[in-house]
Amino acid sequence: MKMYPEHLMNNWVSVTPVEEMAKTEYDVLIIGTGAGGGAVTWRLCEQWGKSNKKIGVVETGDFLLPTQAANIPTMTSKREEKYHETIAKPLGETLPDFRGAKQVFAFGGRTLFWNTVSPRLNAFEISNWPVPFQEIEFYYNTAERVMNVTKQYTEGSSFTDIMLKRLHKNGYYEASATPLAAKLCPTLYGHKGSDVFFSSVSFFAEALNHRAVDLAVKTRAVQLLVHKDRVTGVQVISSEKKAYLIKAKKIVVSASTFETPRLLLHSGIKGRAIGHYLMNHSYVKASGKVSRREFPEVLGALGILIPSTLEKPYQIQLRGPDGYFWHHPYEVQPLTKELEIDFLCFGEVEPRFANKVTLDTNRKDEFGVPEISVDFSFSEKDQAIIRQIAAAVKQISLSCGIKLNSDFQASSVCLMPPGDLNHDSGTCRMGEDPSTSVVNKYGEVHGVKGLYIADNSVLPSIGAANLTLTTAALAIRTADYIISQE
Ligand SMILES: Cc1cc2nc3c(=O)[nH]c(=O)nc-3n(C[C@H](O)[C@H](O)[C@H](O)COP(=O)(O)OP(=O)(O)OC[C@H]3O[C@@H](n4cnc5c(N)ncnc54)[C@H](O)[C@@H]3O)c2cc1C
Structure with missing residues (x-):
């Protein structure tokens, strides 16, 4: 041809x-x-x-x-x-x-x-x-x-709203919807916005x-x-x-x-x-599950970002469900009894x-x-922050009703190779x-x-x-x- x-x-x-x-x-x-x-x-x-x-x-x-x-x-x-x-x-x-x-x-x-x-x-x-x-x-x-940075990408998603409420109730006041560089207007006044991301x-x-x-x-x-x-x-x-x-x-x-x-x-x-x-950044990954029954029928995507503070030199993102977040307009999500949530955590590095x-x-x-x-x-200080992250993931899971997967429980951190991020x-x-x-x-x-x-x-x-x-x-x-x- x-x-x-x-x-x-x-x-x-x-x-x-x-x-x-x-x-x-x-x-x-x-x-x-x-x-x-x-x-x-x-x-x-x-x-x-x-x-x-x-x-x-x-x-x-x-x-x-x-x-x-x-x-x-x-x-x-x-x-x-x-x-x-x-x-x-x-x-x-x-x-x-x-x-x-x-x-x-x-x-x-x-x-x-x-x-x-x-x-x-x-x-x-x-x-x-x-x-x-x-x-x-x-x-x-x-x-x-x-x-086009916006925090409105997950607006109306009950998954994000409910998990945010749980985080706020447990003292993570800085947690908010994840800011994304995403153009949310597909058309406006006859102008097309074909490149969302x-x-x-x-x-x-x-x-x-x-x-x-x-x-x-x-x-x-x-x-x-x-x-x-x-x-x-x-x-x-x-x-x-x-x-x-x-x-x-x-x-x-x-x-x-x-x-x-x-x-x-x-x-x-x-x-x-x-x-x-x-x-x-040091990059720690973990995942856990919540019961599907805790959320209404219309679920939406989970996109939450907990920024670092002076006392907590790490950022945590919660994403889900099941690895589906924003790249799948035509992908049908399977019905499951449990929803998987991913933790993506970045630690400060000197x-x-x-x-x-x-x-x-x-x-x-x-x-x-x-x-x-x-x-x-990683310096001693960087490694101490990695340990802090592991503790924070466990604490967030416990307070927000997320059951951590057993591999994370056993090894305490899942540190990704340097450079991966x-x-x-x-x-x-x-x-x-x-x-x-x-x-x-x-x-x-x-x-x-x-x-x-x-x-x-x-x-x-x-x-x-x-x-x-x-x-x-x-x-x-x-x-x-x-x-x-x-
Ligand atoms: C999978 C993935 C997910 C990511 N997610 C995020 C995210 O959610 N948020 C975030 O903030 N960042 C994210 N990043 C990181 C982000 O992409 C980078 O921070 C950003 O692109 C870096 O921009 P840069 O201009 O420094 O380098 P690059 O984007 O790497 O651009 C460098 C350019 O220079 C060209 N170049 C190199 N050498 C030469 C040469 N000698 N002559 C001519 N041209 C040359 C290269 O071809 C390239 O086009 C992600 C990256 C990846 C791969």
Whole structure:
């Protein structure tokens, strides 16, 4: 059978050949199209509108999905998990310290598969950042608006309402419906909202409404070029293994916690903290059951988030029933006598210099760039928090009438492998002191003018909350700073 030509398959976003991009000098060039790269691109396009500024974007991956995976009607939770596993590149085979980590190289990055859980960090968790809290609040508001963050996804669900009442009665006053980046209006005034769950593809859709950008996919940034302490461009390699130089006055690296420090280190950029202070929440899973008879006939989904507090440095999500939460519009739920509830618990992890991403010069990729090594371990304090989580899960179960599954009872915690959670961060952290941080308070690399970073790697601490909303908020702020410098 005749296959469709590739240019037809991928013509839902316009692309620019990299040879063309190599003839242009960009005002801003963005590397990577995940949460950070998408947020920066959107903000620059929105603010610069139809001005003659030139914006370029390079992405090492190809087009994969045109929307967040859960928006695809045939995608069940299990199918999505399997699909992600097939697509993702595991780091774990070579990195035993971080054996759960996986990367997604594709237009949209890992937001094609993220679960869209989008809480804010608590004020006390960012009190030692070099950015005033009021400013972060403003950017949280902006990010939540563009990403459609809402707590109304489970509104009217008796499962969520009843379990929330039980939690509140037992002193978990902070518990609320889970905030999700989900557009709940399918149509409004004749406008269609086909992409319920947000992804970076939606950032690009919003961006392209305002103006065009030059986008090259299957184009890997391999070396940043710096002249007299100022970035001047980047060397990229196309899928045909041809090298090009793309010139830019400003570059924003948004290649992820692993790839951003890799690019900086391979480019010879100096900085004691580059690659260090790697973080990822500890991840404890458990599940238990409640009787179906305790809930009315119309059940709905369970989506509850208990945020961390000063005394409880962990976040707990309750999800259900039976692994069915939000990815199954056409999936029929079986009738059961008991409903399974999942506990997803994230513990705070200290940012420590010893946890790090470094270059392994003995192993090189197909582009000749050294692969990375990861050193990661939990500190005594991190481990104490993991024990606190185990106790909290038992306490919540007892007080809310959830019968914990026996495997959890026996082993006390079910700790997932480090890296599994995709909350990797901190390897190019923000701060005032170049000896303990990589970027300044606006995301600009210390000592290299015009070189910015906007992705998970800039976060100096992550409390116990899912981190992508915070990454997007800071990325938008970096874009605003770039605009203010013009
Ligand atoms: C299954 C799953 C569930 C998740 N659920 C949640 C959740 O509910 N809530 C939450 O907050 N977070 C969640 N996350 C995490 C979230 O997806 C990440 O925090 C977020 O995507 C990180 O954004 P980023 O820009 O730092 O990196 P990425 O999204 O990884 O994007 C990096 C991009 O850079 C590109 N790139 C890399 N190197 C180069 C190079 N050299 N040249 C050019 N391009 C390059 C990559 O191809 C990629 O497109 C989840 C992730 C997964 C996989």
